[in-house]
Amino acid sequence: MLRASEVCESAGYPTSSLVCEGFLGQAAATSVGLGMPNLPVATIVGHPGAQSSEELRDNVLRVTADQVIDNLLGQPAEKALPPEPGAREIVFRGTFEEVNAHFYEREWSDGLPIVPPTLEKIEAFLSFTDRDPDEILGVLLPESRAATVWTVAVNGVMAGCRPEYMPILVALIEAMADPIYGVEHSGNTPGSDTLIILNGPIIKELGFNYEQGVLRDGFMPNTSVGRFWRLALRNLAGFLPHKTDKGCFGNTFRVVLAENEDALAEIGWPPNSVDMGFAAGDNTVTISRMTGSAVLASVTGATPEQMLPYVADGVAKETGWEIVFTTGGLTFGTLRPTLVLTPILASTIARAGWGKDDVKRYLFEHARMPAWRAEAFSETWADFPIGSLKRQVNLGRLPPAFAESDDPNRMVPIVFEPDDFMVLVSGDPMRTNAHVFCHNGYLGFPVAKKIELPRTWAERVRKPE
Amino acid sequence: MAKTAGGAGLYEVVWPCGERKQKIRPLAERLDTLNGKTVAQLWDFLFAGDEVFAALESKLRERYPDVKFVSWREFGTTHGVNEKELLASLPQRFKELGVDAAISCMAC
Numbered sequence: 001m002l003r004a005s006e007v008c009e010s011a012g013y014p015t016s017s018l019v020c021e022g023f024l025g026q027a028a029a030t031s032v033g034l035g036m037p038n039l040p041v042a043t044i045v046g047h048p049g050a051q052s053s054e055e056l057r058d059n060v061l062r063v064t065a066d067q068v069i070d071n072l073l074g075q076p077a078e079k080a081l082p083p084e085p086g087a088r089e090i091v092f093r094g095t096f097e098e099v100n101a102h103f104y105e106r107e108w109s110d111g112l113p114i115v116p117p118t119l120e121k122i123e124a125f126l127s128f129t130d131r132d133p134d135e136i137l138g139v140l141l142p143e144s145r146a147a148t149v150w151t152v153a154v155n156g157v158m159a160g161c162r163p164e165y166m167p168i169l170v171a172l173i174e175a176m177a178d179p180i181y182g183v184e185h186s187g188n189t190p191g192s193d194t195l196i197i198l199n200g201p202i203i204k205e206l207g208f209n210y211e212q213g214v215l216r217d218g219f220m221p222n223t224s225v226g227r228f229w230r231l232a233l234r235n236l237a238g239f240l241p242h243k244t245d246k247g248c249f250g251n252t253f254r255v256v257l258a259e260n261e262d263a264l265a266e267i268g269w270p271p272n273s274v275d276m277g278f279a280a281g282d283n284t285v286t287i288s289r290m291t292g293s294a295v296l297a298s299v300t301g302a303t304p305e306q307m308l309p310y311v312a313d314g315v316a317k318e319t320g321w322e323i324v325f326t327t328g329g330l331t332f333g334t335l336r337p338t339l340v341l342t343p344i345l346a347s348t349i350a351r352a353g354w355g356k357d358d359v360k361r362y363l364f365e366h367a368r369m370p371a372w373r374a375e376a377f378s379e380t381w382a383d384f385p386i387g388s389l390k391r392q393v394n395l396g397r398l399p400p401a402f403a404e405s406d407d408p409n410r411m412v413p414i415v416f417e418p419d420d421f422m423v424l425v426s427g428d429p430m431r432t433n434a435h436v437f438c439h440n441g442y443l444g445f446p447v448a449k450k451i452e453l454p455r456t457w458a459e460r461v462r463k464p465e
Numbered sequence: 466m467a468k469t470a471g472g473a474g475l476y477e478v479v480w481p482c483g484e485r486k487q488k489i490r491p492l493a494e495r496l497d498t499l500n501g502k503t504v505a506q507l508w509d510f511l512f513a514g515d516e517v518f519a520a521l522e523s524k525l526r527e528r529y530p531d532v533k534f535v536s537w538r539e540f541g542t543t544h545g546v547n548e549k550e551l552l553a554s555l556p557q558r559f560k561e562l563g564v565d566a567a568i569s570c571m572a573c
Binding site for chain 2: 001002004005007008009011012013014015016018020033036038039040044047053056057061065069073075076080081084085087089090094102116117119122139140143144145147151155231238331332334383384385442
């Protein structure tokens with residue numbers, strides 16, 4: 001944990017950080033962002049998770065210990081960083097192919113062709129915000145770089161966005177910079193990627209897809225804004241694969257999921273923006289980092305009671321090791337599994353008089369896993385020790401529902417309370433499928449921001465029919 | 466976009482990254498010995514850090530018999546939901562505990 005070492009060094013305490021062999025490159029890059037490029041590290045040979053206790057001990061005694069001593073007693077040499085260009089400085093001049101090669105070689109692009117960020121194109125994006133181009137929206141780890149309105153526009157251009165998407169892009173970076181979200185964790189092992197949820201009239205004004213194929217590329221707003229997010233992680237925050245981005249397998253970016261607000265209005269359910277604390281009709285973005293997702297095909301039934309057992313089963317099964325975000329292996333109660341219902345499923349449930357809260361309550365009571373399995377993820381299958389669920393309940397850290405008996409087969413919740421589930425409505429209106437996302441807990445906690453439109457919005461963006 | 470003599474488009478482009486806001490700062494002064502010094506153990510509760518610290522303690526004591534340790538148990542996880550608050554509290558906690566240096570793990 002280099003962030004801890006940086007705090008100690010700043011306060012005058014020498015440190016040695018212990019870093020596994022496969023993470024030495026990440027440590028070197030992260031140290032720069034922390035303002036201490038010479039932060040000393042000692043190597044943990046291999047990975048502790050793949051060694052016996054005896055092997056691990058032997059490796060620590062043979063390799064790590066001497067390095068720790070050196071790190072605490074020997075003053076590391078100072079390191080300087082090379083100068084970097086100014087925001088408006090022309091860094092390259094060339095053809096489309098040459099610009100793309102230049103950007104790719106410097107790790108400024110994701111491997112797909114980018115739109116060259118010329119001053120003219122950037123200005124077009126800036127015309128869709130009333131914010132000062134030099135305004136700092138946040139300082140983003142791991143490289144501690146300032147994300148400004150200007151750099152948002154640059155990366156929006158590169159991603160293939162249209163200028164009028166700019167208000168959404170600004171709101172996304174404000175969300176990325178929110179400490180509750182925890183952007184600094186975006187390079188961690190699970191390789192999770194962010195789900196962007198869009199709400200408000202802007203969905204139709206800009207032509208976002210919110211029906212069939214909502215999670216498929218092929219729709220310019222959904223796709224290019226999704227691509228922007230990952231370019232921003234790369235260029236604004238500094239997450240680079242093989243360096244600061246250590247997702248073991250990783251994921252490609254997710255396209256934006258826009259909710260079907262017509263369908264929600266018809267059945268009287270609030271949109272996600274309201275669940276996140278905004279008024280209905282507000283334009284908002286919500287971000288939440290997801291470890292994975294799955295479709296529940298052909299959800300069948302004419303009533304909630306007939307449909308929801310399958311849905312609850314799917315929600316529960318999509319959660320595996322992530323239960324440690326609920327039960328204390330990593331945190332208590334920060335898991336936010338997300339269910340997407342198609343309009344026809346939502347309306348069938350609503351027809352029985354059920355609201356979104358009823359669905360969440362049903363999931364809380366039925367999307368459960370056996371206690372032995374929840375404990376296995378902490379104690380034996382993975383390494384997130386908590387002792388036992390009962391111990392944590394006795395310590396007052398888990399709600400009583402996690403230890404209602406000593407039966408290892410008892411079913412325990414996967415979240416603390418019903419509201420921890422997020423329920424969205426989108427996708428093919430007449431298809432009876434659901435989609436479940438498993439969440440990455442506090443390492444990408446849901447955050448929502450209101451989208452600020454420029455004063456000229458109404459004149460420049462045509463209202464949908 | 467500029468034009469070449471032959472008519473092919475040339476693009477003049479800017480840098481896509483933001484300015485570094487974290488300036489380079491010096492590290493703390495190192496210790497002259499570990500004998501008589503107190504070393505704090507900081508752990509993010511991942512990947513057998515408890516076993517690593519146990520092994521390290523034995524080796525460091527062998528070389529520096531008077532070294533003292535403040536266990537990771539004293540601080541709790543450094544990678545929890547309260548990470549920022551916990552890290553901010555460390556300087557004061559170190560002062561109270563008489564800490565001279567720290568070992569932080571586990572970056573995996």
